[in-house]
Amino acid sequence: MDYVEQRMAQEAVRPGEGSDSLFTPLNLLLASLFLYTAYSFFKPAPAAVIPKEEPAIVFKTFTPRTLLPFNGENDAPVYLAVRGRVFDVSRGRNFxxxxxxxxxxxGRDASRGLACGSFDEDMLTKDLDGPLDTLSDLDGEQLGALQGWEERFSDKYLVVGKLVPVSEAA
Structure with missing residues (x-):
């Protein structure tokens, strides 16, 4: 045997080694990919989470006095009235x-304050048992601002009732 043949015999692949082996990097990569795919296919699906149904909101008639407790204190819902419609603004509790x-x-009639762009206490109805504010002294610009607020509330919040004076409450 010449030198080349001896060298080839020395470098011959032993059983379980080299290119004939099952444990090549490519085979390991393919086996890993296969196992991951099989696991992904057969793993149990997470249980479906059914969202809690919001409690039904009953359309109610409010007076200024009966609306007052809905001011968000003690985890109460937050309602406010605009032009006689009572909106549930609880989702906007931060505001x-x-x-x-x-x-x-x-918990109040916000119509005058929103129309005038004022947060002052004097914009709120003082006499909770008296007539509602007719807003008759507002000018066109203020009425336009109020309409914008009313549209914004209508798009974003549920109407849960109407605001009436004590004299009309049944």
């Missing part, structure tokens, strides 16, 4: 609830 920038409108 309308306690500590929010519009908190003084919670």
């Amino acid at each position: 309308y609830g306690p500590g929010g920038p519009y908190a003084n409108f919670a």
Whole structure:
């Protein structure tokens, strides 16, 4: 045997080694990919989470006095009225609830304050047992601003009732 043949015999592939082996990097990669795919296909699906149904909201008639407790304090819902319609603004608790920038409108008729762009306490109805504010002294610009607010509330929040004076409450 010449030198080349001896060298080839020395470098001959031993059983379980080299290119004939099952454990090549490519085979390991393919086996891993196959196992991952099989696991992904057969793994149990997570249980479906059914969202809690929101409680049904009953359309109610409110007076200024009966609307007042819905100001968001003690985890109460947050309602406010605009032109006689009562909106549930609880989803906007950060704005309308306690500590929010519009908190003084919670549980109240916010019509005049929204129309005038004012958060002052004097914009709110003082006599809770008296007639509702007719807004008759507002000018066209203020009425337009109020309409914009009313449309915004209608698009974003549910109407849960109407605001009536005590004299019309049944």
